[in-house]
Amino acid sequence: MNELMAARSISTRPVVTLGGDAVAHVKDTVCDFDTSRITGFTLSGRGLLSGPLKEGLPWSAVWALGHDAVMIRDRRGLVSAAAMTAQQQTLRARVLGARVLTEAGDEVGTVLDVVVEGGTGGWVVGFRVAASRRFVPGRTRHRRRVYVPRGESLTVAGRSLVLPGAAVRHVADDLPGFTALVGGVPGPWKGSLP
Structure with missing residues (x-):
């Protein structure tokens, strides 16, 4: 079984490509409670004063959710955050x-x-x-x-x-x-x- 973690602890976790490039930080987790699955993450920029990004990270683009980072293959997996959250709401x-x-x-x-x-x-x-x-x-x-x-x-x-x-x-x-x-x-x- 994979590691269990609190969803709130995922917030601010960096999103990193397999090549080591930092892409963003997780802002919030998006879930579908009918299927009991994480469906993606809303994102914020990497800087201290960076705000929310218009791009979101669907679960299908996640390589692995780790203790220290969310790993993705590359930036091409990012989608419109508005489209991603249209059917499901964030945990908050x-x-x-x-x-x-x-x-x-x-x-x-x-x-x-x-x-x-x-x-x-x-x-x-x-x-x-x-x-x-x-x-x-x-x-x-x-x-x-x-x-x-x-x-x-x-x-x-x-x-x-x-x-x-x-x-x-x-x-x-x-x-x-x-x-x-x-x-x-x-x-x-x-x-x-x-």
Whole structure:
């Protein structure tokens, strides 16, 4: 399985060609939650005061998503950012801050980040959630942050994510623990957790 990473940590990551040329920086991640895949990235310029670029990077042009950079073959894979985001929204616009509910309507918490598979995968595998007090009883001063797998089915309705009840019974306190939890489940959800 490829490395799991928080989607927000991908922001500002350099986009580099296989020849070593720096092309841009990642501004935001674009996802299709119906297929649970990263579909691309919006980009910003490389300089400190550079703004957003009119070009975007579709996932089909990504060679690999690594810990330190997004690798592409060359600049020819870049497309119009407006065309790329016409069907899908960026993570910031779509799910960050969204409510997380179970299919039964139980409140789980609020999305802080999306966990994606790096390398050549590009799968959305889970979420970092600020858990509600009902979901994590006994914590009164600070909300607990947990990692929740996406489950077999995922519905995005307005500003809410609806997860299967079975998925929210398996949470981890940190990303390494979450990686161990879903380590045997590459790509889209392939069954239930132990």
